[in-house]
Amino acid sequence: MNWSLIIANALYAAVGVNAIGYALIASGINVHFGYTGLLNFGQAGFAAIGAYAVAIPVSRYDWPFFAAVPLIFVGGILFALLLGIPTLRLRADYLAIVTIAAAEIVRISLNSVRFTWLTGGNDGLQKFTADVESLNPLSPHKYKFWAQTFSEYDLFIIICGWILAAIACYLVYLLVRSPWGRVLKSIREDEDAARSLGKNVFAYKMQSLVLGGVIGALGGTVIAVGNRVAQPNNFGTALTFFAYTILILGGVAKVKGPIVGAIIFWFFISVVDNILAEATRHNELPKWLVSGNNFGQVKFILAGFGLALLVVFRPQGIFGDRRQQAFDVR
């Protein structure tokens, strides 16, 4: 078993484009769930909108990439309004069910044969990153770090992505420390108390939904641009719950939580995936257990049980503060 390759791959996954995208998506959930107590289970819908907001105009209508960037924000805001106006008055568990359904509607529509002319169906869309590639100041050769090589595009996206994630987290940091952020936390702790103090709880929840939704949409854009493809099945419900796992891992209601969580999560997932791939290649595992093409499921199994175990045994995550968690929302 080639351990240096496994560790190198895992380190790459820990800083790679998926980790960045998931860090942003989980940051959005942090605003919703961590600070406001909104149980948004439809974050995958926001991410899908962020990805297709650039992929469709650039790939199908030849827009310049940066002309499409405002659409990420427009799309995120519109989806938040559409989702929030009817649902934010609902109870926590109803909100959860409605948002999960709304995100599935987005994914199934993007996947639909009917809209293949626009969305590319199951194959998704490609060839929308040319403008980003032309901006790349790095000279085109392979960059080698230890056992891992990066193309100049990967490196550029990783650098830009982490800058974007840092900006987003700093923005969240400033906002949640502001008077506005304190109102959000008061809504999380006791909605009725906030209302009795004359705060328009609905409006604050909506603003929180928009802010977190736009950050989630940016995460979706990063995933699509970094992988050079926007595919509907990258944005299934699993994405939302992986992001919850990441958030809880890093610490709910901690600004750095999503970033720390994403790095740990993707490192771990990559290690497991690579060890199983190597072991299957060298036939080191019994045949009844691993048949060569099902080890890809193991990461879903671990992520699912991991989420449950985290909430049972360490809901504050690795660095979180037990008093600062939103699990006791109604």
Place this chain on the structure above:
Amino acid sequence: MHVAMLRRLTKGGRVVRKLLGGLFVALVVWFAATPSANADGEEITGFVRNEVTKDGKAVREPVPNVKIAISSLDGGSVGVATTDETGKFSQPVPGPGDYVAEIDQTSLPKDVALRQAGQAKLTVNIRPGESQILNYFLGKDTRATKGRWGILPQTLANGVKSSMIIAVCAVGLSLIYGTTGLSNFAHGELVTLGAIVAWNMNQQVGLHVLLAAPIGIAAAAIAGLANERLLWRPLRHKGTSLTSMMIISIGLGIGVRYVYLYFFGGRAKAFRQYAVQKAHDFGPFSLTSRDLVTIGLCLVLLVGFAMYLLRTRMGKAIRAVSDNPDLASATGIDADHVILLVWGLGGALAGLGGILLGLDQQVRWDSGFSLLLLMFAAITLGGLGNPFGALAGAFVIGMFVELWTWIFPSVVELKTLGALATLILVLLVRPQGLLGRKERTG
């Protein structure tokens, strides 16, 4: 098995006709399971042939211009193959995995239909470097050509069947919510467990479905009891909040679902018995014996369960805990015992629902999960925690979902979209449900 069948075929007469159906099914399964030698890339290929009688002999004629849509399991299109003059079609697929082949019945010639209606949509497993052969046989269209209104009774009949299955699966979900307040996102996995265990007993061990089903139901009931005893009761006593428990159930659901995928595989699998049945004609609509048994069994069970809740001491205790756990405990009801019972009964009913669903649409690793949002819609519409409401809600949801396909025919994925839209509408318009009390929210 084939040899025995052929030997019996020679006996002639009505037996032949009866057995032909069975042989045909075996052939289809065999064809679908036999990879061809063509190894230069994965593809789905085959023939569409029409059986006609010419000069007193049965002849198979090729049917050109029939469209067969190939898509991935989650509904994304891979391509649409069209048959040529020899009736042959082929569609390359991007790689090994599971695909769905759906024949476009509107592209068939007039007065001709599939001999086996179940062939309209098939799941195909492609292994690396291998292709799969799908052969379709057509025959005289025995269905009277019905107009748009003519198919409405059939749509409603299908709606009754789906709503019964949803109701049986959802009763447990509703009671669990009622007694503990937990929205159990892993309930779909109990449904799937019943189906998968029964399938294994049926196809791997070789038991008849009627013997395999009780084992599946028992497995789901035990899983429900274990759920409560090992996980939810300790958490409840620890004072874990409902939101945490909901997220725990989501994590558990994802984990268990992918364990199923890991061991069961991504392909839909049929039970050995009752998989293909001829429909009984009831005039405006037709149902198979399987459908009738499903509807009858569900109805008896649901009415029986309602009687149990209304008439027996234990049923009354369940309703009391559902109404107010603290008050019930104060009157001497052992709430934990009642909740354990609810998990056991709910699990058993979910397992049965899963088996009925598997008989109706084959068993999949995510059978239950695909039904989960519908179950939530049903119990919400019926008023969360109210088992009679769950029945009423399931009826409305089941009908509504089938009616979507009647209002907007020929869009495959619309059924799911319609279901989700229905769910959202229900929660927005009547969050307290049909029978629920209005409650101040948010």
